[in-house]
Each structure stands twice: as C-alpha cells, then as structure tokens.
Amino acid sequence: MVHVTKSNFLTHLRDFLTHLPTASFISLDEEMTGIRLGNRKLNKGELPSVRYKESLKAVPEKFGILQVGVALFHTNPDYVDPTCDIGNGSGGGVHRGGPGLGMQNPPEDDGRPQDDVDTDVNEHSFMHREGTLNQDELEDWTEREEEEEGAAGISRGVQRDVPEYTCRIYNFYLFPNADSQRREVAMAPDTVKFLLDNHMDFNKVFSEGISFTTCSHAKMLKEKFLINKKNKLAAETDNGNGSNGSARKNLKERIKLTRAEDIAFVARTMASLREWIDADHGDDEEVHTAGNHDEGQRLGEDANRAGNDPDTGIGRQQVEGKSLILPPCNAFLRRCLYETIEAEYPGLILEKADSGPNAGAARNQIRVVRLSSDEKKQRAERILQEEWSRLLYTIGFTTVFQAISDACNGKGFSEEHIDAFFSGECSEVSLPGGNGGKKIPLVIHNGLMDLMFLLTHCHDGTLPDSFEDTKKLIRGYFPLIYDTKILSTECSDAEVKGGSTALGDLYHSVFSPESNDIGLKLSTIMNHHDGESNGQAHEAAWDAYMTGCVFYGLCRKILEPSGRRHKETTFENILHNEPLGIVHRNWLGLNKLYLYFSLYTIDLESSSGTTGLLDPLSHGLSANTTFYVSGINTNISTRDILQALTNGSQHEIELLQQLKYEIIWMDDTSLFVGTKLDNIACGEDVGTINLIATHVHNKLHASLKGVQVLDLVDFFKHKSIPKGSIIGSLASAVAKPFQMLGNIVFGSQKRYHEAGDVERSNKRSRAE
Numbered sequence: 001m002v003h004v005t006k007s008n009f010l011t012h013l014r015d016f017l018t019h020l021p022t023a024s025f026i027s028l029d030e031e032m033t034g035i036r037l038g039n040r041k042l043n044k045g046e047l048p049s050v051r052y053k054e055s056l057k058a059v060p061e062k063f064g065i066l067q068v069g070v071a072l073f074h075t076n077p078d079y080v081d082p083t084c085d086i087g088n089g090s091g092g093g094v095h096r097g098g099p100g101l102g103m104q105n106p107p108e109d110d111g112r113p114q115d116d117v118d119t120d121v122n123e124h125s126f127m128h129r130e131g132t133l134n135q136d137e138l139e140d141w142t143e144r145e146e147e148e149e150g151a152a153g154i155s156r157g158v159q160r161d162v163p164e165y166t167c168r169i170y171n172f173y174l175f176p177n178a179d180s181q182r183r184e185v186a187m188a189p190d191t192v193k194f195l196l197d198n199h200m201d202f203n204k205v206f207s208e209g210i211s212f213t214t215c216s217h218a219k220m221l222k223e224k225f226l227i228n229k230k231n232k233l234a235a236e237t238d239n240g241n242g243s244n245g246s247a248r249k250n251l252k253e254r255i256k257l258t259r260a261e262d263i264a265f266v267a268r269t270m271a272s273l274r275e276w277i278d279a280d281h282g283d284d285e286e287v288h289t290a291g292n293h294d295e296g297q298r299l300g301e302d303a304n305r306a307g308n309d310p311d312t313g314i315g316r317q318q319v320e321g322k323s324l325i326l327p328p329c330n331a332f333l334r335r336c337l338y339e340t341i342e343a344e345y346p347g348l349i350l351e352k353a354d355s356g357p358n359a360g361a362a363r364n365q366i367r368v369v370r371l372s373s374d375e376k377k378q379r380a381e382r383i384l385q386e387e388w389s390r391l392l393y394t395i396g397f398t399t400v401f402q403a404i405s406d407a408c409n410g411k412g413f414s415e416e417h418i419d420a421f422f423s424g425e426c427s428e429v430s431l432p433g434g435n436g437g438k439k440i441p442l443v444i445h446n447g448l449m450d451l452m453f454l455l456t457h458c459h460d461g462t463l464p465d466s467f468e469d470t471k472k473l474i475r476g477y478f479p480l481i482y483d484t485k486i487l488s489t490e491c492s493d494a495e496v497k498g499g500s501t502a503l504g505d506l507y508h509s510v511f512s513p514e515s516n517d518i519g520l521k522l523s524t525i526m527n528h529h530d531g532e533s534n535g536q537a538h539e540a541a542w543d544a545y546m547t548g549c550v551f552y553g554l555c556r557k558i559l560e561p562s563g564r565r566h567k568e569t570t571f572e573n574i575l576h577n578e579p580l581g582i583v584h585r586n587w588l589g590l591n592k593l594y595l596y597f598s599l600y601t602i603d604l605e606s607s608s609g610t611t612g613l614l615d616p617l618s619h620g621l622s623a624n625t626t627f628y629v630s631g632i633n634t635n636i637s638t639r640d641i642l643q644a645l646t647n648g649s650q651h652e653i654e655l656l657q658q659l660k661y662e663i664i665w666m667d668d669t670s671l672f673v674g675t676k677l678d679n680i681a682c683g684e685d686v687g688t689i690n691l692i693a694t695h696v697h698n699k700l701h702a703s704l705k706g707v708q709v710l711d712l713v714d715f716f717k718h719k720s721i722p723k724g725s726i727i728g729s730l731a732s733a734v735a736k737p738f739q740m741l742g743n744i745v746f747g748s749q750k751r752y753h754e755a756g757d758v759e760r761s762n763k764r765s766r767a768e
Contacts, residue, residue, distance in 0.1 A: 001169045001528040001541050005208035010392060012170060014422060015527075016070075017403055017429055018100050019168050021413035023072040024572060025482075026404060027443040027548030030450045031195060031540045034063035034188030042597045045666055048615050051598065052467035060453040061462060062186050064176065066195070066205050068397065068454075069540030070404070071169040071548045073523060079164045081570055101415045163521035164571070165552060169528065171541035174397055174457070175209025183461060198538040211396035212457050218395040218402070222427035225391055229384050229424065236380050254339045255332070266336055269326055273341065273368065276324045320379050321371040325353050328364040337366055349379070388424030399429065401458040405477040406430035410437040438576055442478045443551045445503045445543070446485040448593045448602060451478070468614070475591065475604045480580075484547055485594035486601065487554045490620065491587060496554070504537050507546040510553035518560055520553045555588055599664060599672065619662050621674035624689045627696055628715040630670040631707045638663050641671070644703035645696065655688070656695050673700075 004012045020026075037058050042051070176183045196202075213221075257263045326337065338350055353365035371379060392399065407413070411430040420426045444450055451474050455463060459477070464470050474481070488501040499509060511520055525545065528535075535542030556571055574583060584590040585605075593602040601618040617623060629641075641663050649657050655677065662674035675692050697709050 004170055004172045006210055009210055016170055017418050019072050020403055020407050021101055023440055024075055025073050025441045025443055027071045027544045029069045029540045029543035029547055030065050030453055031067040032063050032065055034191045044597055045599050048600050049467040057463050060456040064185055065174045065453050065457055067540035068172045069544035071167050071544040073165045073167050073548050075572055076163055076166050078162050163523050165523040166526050167523040168526050169541045169545045172397055173205050173209045175205050177211040212398050213395055215402055215458055218398045255336055321369055321375045324368040326366045398458050403429045407440045408442055408478045410439040412437050439480055441480040441482055443482045443548055445547045446594050471604050481591055483593050484550045486589035486592050491558055491589050492554055503546055506550045510550055522549055558587055623712045625692045626674040626712055628710045629673055629707055632669045634668050645699050
C-alpha cells in the first residue's frame with residue numbers, strides 16, 4: 001500500500017496510470033467528514049427518489065472526502081485454476097500477462113494443428129480405444145502422466161498454491177485548495193470521533209492532502225495551458241534573437257522617477273549591469289551588483305536556498321547561463337528597472353530572484369539572465385514543464401478520477417501516451433478515440449454514497465435534483481458497477497445472508513477455513529511490505545482491498561457450487577469475455593446498488609428501460625405478489641403473521657407449500673408481506689399471481705380479524721399511507737423480479753444493519 005500526498009503525487013500517479021489499464025477490476029472506498037445530516041428517521045417504504053431528496057443529496061454536497069482508497073486487481077501469471085488440466089493443453093486457468101502496460105505476452109502459435117500439440121495424450125487415447133492397454137497398464141500410464149504433468153508445471157514456473165489475483169492499493173489523501181471550486185470543509189463531530197478512533201491522520205490530510213477540481217474545470221485549465229504553450233514556443237521560434245520573456249507589452253507608458261534618491265538608485269544599478277555585461281564571466285556564474293555586495297550576496301544565497309516548492313517539489317533546479325542579481329528594492333523601483341532594462345537590453349531575461357514560500361527578502365530582487373540561443377530554448381522548455389507539473393498538482397485527484405472513468409469506459413492507454421501526458425504534450429491520460437476496449441468493472445461495498453461524493457468533488461459541487469439524473473451520471477462515469485453489499489444480501493446463499501454483511505465481517509468469513517471450501521486465497525499486495533496482506537480497517541485503501549477480495553470470493557462461491565461456472569471457464573472469462581446478461585445481472589447484481597434500510601434496490605439500468613420502470617424491490621420480491629396489510633393489532637408479532645400464513649400448508653397444493661415470506665413492518669399496525677417461490681419472485685404468470693393473492697388474503701383474514709389486505713396496485717389507488725412511502729414507480733410498470741440465490745425462510749432470521757451492525761429485534765423489523 002502507498003499513501004499518496006502532495007509530496008509524492010506525480011510519482012505515484014505515474015505508477016497508478018501504468019498499472020490501471022491492465023487491471024481485471026477496480027475496487028474503491030472512501031472516508032468522509034460526514035455521512036448524514038440531521039436526525040431525520042428513515043422510512044423503509046419511502047421511494048428512493050424521496051430518500052435522495054430528503055436525506056442523501058445534501059450530504060455529499062456539504063461534507064468532503066478525506067481519503068480515497070483504490071485497489072487494482074490483476075490476474076496472477078503464476079496462477080493455475082485447479083479445475084483445469086495443465087497437461088492436456090487446455091490451460092484454461094493459466095492467466096498470461098503481467099500487471100502493467102506492455103507486459104502482456106500472448107501464447108506462441110507454432111503452426112501445428114491443435115490435435116498435434118500433445119502427442120502423448122493422443123497416443124494414450126488411441127491405445128485405450130483400441131484395447132492395447134489393460135486396466136492395470138492404463139492406471140500405471142495415467143500415474144506416470146500425472147507425475148510428468150506436475151513436473152512440467154513446475155518447470156514452467158506455474159504454481160497451484162498461489163492466489164488468482166495480485167493487487168496494488170493506493171491511499172489518496174484529499175484536501176481542497178484555492179482552486180477546488182471554493183469548496184468549504186464541514187465536519188460532523190461523530191464522524192471525526194469515529195475516524196480518530198480508527199487512527200485517521202488528520203495532520204496528513206490538512207497539510208499534505210491532494211487538491212481536486214471538477215473534470216470540466218480541469219479540462220479548461222489543461223486546454224488553456226496547451227494553447228499558451230503553443231504560443232510561447234512559436235514566439236520563441238520567431239524571436240530567435242532572444243526577445244525578453246518578461247517583456248511588458250501592454251503598458252501604456254513607462255513610469256517616470258521624480259525623487260532624486262530613486263533616480264540615483266536606478267542609475268547605479270544600470271551602471272553595474274553595464275559593467276557586468278561588458279565583463280568576461282565564466283559559464284553559469286551568478287554575480288551580485290556592486291555597491292550592495294554584502295546584502296546582495298546574502299539575499300542571493302537565501303534565494304538559492306529557497307529552492308523547490310515544499311508542497312510539490314517543483315522549482316528552479318539551477319540558474320541557466322550567466323546571471324546577475326540586482327539589489328533589493330520596492331515594487332515601484334522594480335517596475336522601473338524592468339522597463340529600463342527591457343528597453344535597453346531586450347535580449348536579457350528578467351525574473352524574480354525567488355518567489356518561493358521561503359524566499360524571504362529575496363522576493364524583492366530581480367535576477368538578470370543572459371543566455372545563448374540553445375540555453376533559451378532549454379529554459380523555455382523547463383519553465384513550461386514546471387508549469388505543467390504545477391497544473392497537475394492543482395488538478396490533483398481529478399486526474400485519477402478521470403483515468404478510472406476512462407478505464408471503466410473501455411478507453412485505451414499506452415506507455416507512450418502516458419509519457420506524453422506527463423510531458424505536457426497532451427491533455428488526457430487515455431488515448432483519443434472511441435470506447436471500444438475492455439471495460440473494467442468498478443467494485444464498491446454499500447457505495448452509493450461514495451459514488452455521489454465522487455460526483456460532487458470531480459463532476460459538479462451540486463448534484464442533480466432528479467435521482468434518475470444522478471443515476472445516469474454515475475453510470476456514465478462507471479458503466480459496470482458491482483456492489484458487494486448486493487452480492488451478500490441478494491445473491492449469496494443462506495449462510496452469507498444470515499450472517500453479518502459488514503465489510504470486515506464478510507472479509508473474514510468468506511476466507512475463513514470453515515467456509516472456504518473452494519480454495520480461495522487472498523490477493524497478494526504487490527506494493528505493500530513484501531506482499532503481506534494486513535492493514536487498518538476504516539482506512540480507505542485497506543477497505544478497498546477488502547472490498548475487492550470479498551467481491552472475488554463471493555462471486556466464486558455464487559458461481560461454482562451451482563454449476564454456473566463451467567470447468568473450462570475461469571472467473572476472469574466470466575467477468576470480461578461473456579456477453580453481459582443473466583450471469584452478471586441476476587447472479588452477480590451488476591449495476592444494482594444497496595440502499596440502506598429500504599424496501600428497494602437501486603438499479604442503475606432502470607432508467608433506460610420501459611417508461612416508469614424504476615428501482616425494483618429488494619430481497620428478490622415482486623410487486624405483483626407483495627401486499628400491504630393494515631389494521632393489525634399491536635400485540636401481533638412477526639411470528640404470528642408467519643404462523644397465520646403457513647397454518648394448514650400441508651394440505652395446500654405444492655406451489656403454496658413452497659411459498660416463502662418476507663415480513664417488513666411499516667409501523668405498529670401495518671406491514672408489507674412479500675412472497676417467493678424457492679428464490680424466484682412470483683410475478684410473471686397471471687394464474688400464479690392470482691393464486692398467491694387469494695391465498696394471502698384468505699390466510700390473513702382468517703387468522704387476523706379486521707385487517708385490510710391490498711395488493712400493490714390497489715394500494716397505489718387508495719394511497720393509504722403517508723406521502724413518501726408509496727412505491728409509486730411500480731404503479732405504472734411492475735419491476736422485473738430481482739432473482740437471487742440461496743434458501744432462506746423470510747421473517748424468521750436475524751437481520752443485521754450496517755450502522756454499527758446493531759442487531760434488530762426478531763419480533764418486528766419496522767421501517768422507522
């Protein structure tokens with residue numbers, strides 16, 4: 001892991017950009033100065049659009065990001081999938097290619113037909129078919145083949161006991177500067193205490209945090225620089241005789257001195273300058289004017305000591321050519337000297353002796369530089385490079401944000417183009433052109449708020465009023481998003497769902513020996529203490545690493561036991577090579593985000609579907625077979641509701657016997673009942689819908705006297721609960737079922753919510 005601050009930003013930015021394009025997936029996490037506003041109680045039934053306007057939108061607009069952790073996961077070239085056979089030529093599990101640009105090595109093609117690649121295996125198969133070998137001979141032959149295959153694997157450097165992925169993690173510290181769109185810093189006391197308890201280094205944030213700005217502002221700054229660079233280089237070429245780079249072309253008239261002492265000071269200084277010009281000095285010699293030699297010498301040394309900018313490390317490395325430092329004076333006299341020297345000696349270069357934060361009195365001096373034609377060209381290039389580097393520091397983290405977005409959108413990268421970017425020859429880190437390359441998925445954990453914070457810091461300080469517009473923005477920057485909170489709560493088996501789905505608990509449980517029955521191994525960290533895998537929870541980079549590991553582990557657990565991952569197909573192939581469809585959307589929850597304490601799952605793709613079809617219900621429920629029940633006696637518990645629905649089920653038809661229920665309390669007297677059939681929401685077949693509706697109505701009316709049961713369509717019409725808790729988007733178009741895996745009897749298990757993972761009562765899970 002590397003901690004990226006102002007002092008090392010450009011160095012680690014280059015390393016990050018070099019390894020970004022070849023990543024298999026990227027995981028991200030943030031630490032903020034606040035995550036909620038006010039004491040507004042959340043309502044589990046309120047629309048996501050209402051939650052967004054009332055509770056979510058203002059948070060990332062007010063608070064700021066302190067850390068952004070980014071983890072780049074690469075395929076491990078030494079890994080062999082244990083389900084694949086090394087010796088038969090399939091090699092399906094061997095990932096070729098390294099983690100950086102220019103490191104990919106495609107397998108060589110020797111021109112032989114595939115059937116001739118392994119003659120021993122072919123001969124073995126032929127002899128067995130022809131009956132040449134008896135059973136004992138066949139077993140001996142097989143053992144010998146396996147030993148040879150193992151030896152061959154070792155000779156090729158292939159290891160089975162290595163992780164499938166390696167990882168590079170970066171911890172970016174952020175803090176706004178004057179160019180960060182005047183963003184104020186607000187801090188929530190409870191969040192600050194939590195971060196201090198988890199060892200957040202606020203001194204590093206405030207003193208060394210990287211600045212940021214919006215992408216549009218960054219683009220404007222870079223384009224302006226490139227235009228100015230082009231003009232300066234053109235002017236340098238046109239004025240080969242050495243026009244003064246500091247010439248003041250727009251002054252209406254030169255100033256006139258009236259005080260005798262000022263006139264005398266300028267006369268003495270100009271005399272010293274003429275004497276210096278006429279003298280024969282050695283190369284690269286810096287001289288100080290006579291008359292104030294001691295003071296000029298001391299200030300000149302101070303100027304040299306000031307050196308580089310302590311924030312960025314950028315500054316004057318050495319004085320080119322021959323130079324003279326004039327005596328210190330006030331701004332009025334410095335202007336007079338500039339004008340006088342420029343008029344009399346246009347070939348000289350005039351600049352401040354030093355303008356750094358440690359310059360002291362040296363900032364009141366002028367350095368006169370005399371250069372040859374080649375030296376002028378080198379100086380111009382150096383100054384432009386320093387200006388570009390300072391600009392990159394000003395733009396700061398926005399370059400990282402834009403690069404991640406470009407990689408996620410399939411834009412191309414090359415070492416040559418990255419070099420050109422750092423040289424100030426082009427404004428973007430990715431190659432110009434279309435988005436035809438491999439789109440890299442972005443992985444988060446319960447990261448809706450993280451994504452919105454990124455938008456307010458790098459897109460616009462104010463989010464759109466419409467939640468649908470915000471969703472479009474998120475998907476525009478990151479087309480493929482996986483949320484490990486969705487993976488664990490919606491797509492995993494009962495063991496995962498029944499436990500804590502907090503990030504740290506998932507990380508330990510997924511890779512624990514007790515539950516790790518498919519040989520999962522934690523990714524090796526390539527830029528962190530010799531690859532060891534440990535860190536501090538609630539540090540953004542470490543949380544990003546845990547998020548990526550949990551994503552890989554849960555996906556493997558979901559795909560392999562069910563047979564969804566064929567023996568010859570690696571997880572990497574599923575992630576990148578298979579067409580996006582049911583595997584990614586329904587089994588792995590692609591572009592579905594978790595919304596805390598809500599009846600909904602946020603679907604980033606919903607706005608592009610049928611008009612009115614917005615975010616679906618969570619927990620795999622269907623609007624067609626979810627019911628609103630009101631008028632319940634306050635003494636009735638969840639257990640009573642479940643008992644009412646299941647009483648006499650042994651005498652029902654098989655479909656009704658298999659029904660499972662989700663009980664979601666709205667308040668003390670009303671709730672939602674969702675129904676499912678073995679992990680499949682019941683919402684497609686009209687006959688099934690009617691059968692289930694009749695069943696639920698009859699059971700509840702029979703056992704709970706005086707209750708009112710409405711299906712959601714009738715519920716919309718009656719509008720029988722307060723504004724903000726209506727599931728309005730489903731009134732005009734019913735959301736497609738969110739299918740999920742695992743066997744779970746809803747309403748009968750413990751539920752955990754990731755705000756400190758406080759276990760809620762099993763009696764009633766209310767939407768407070």
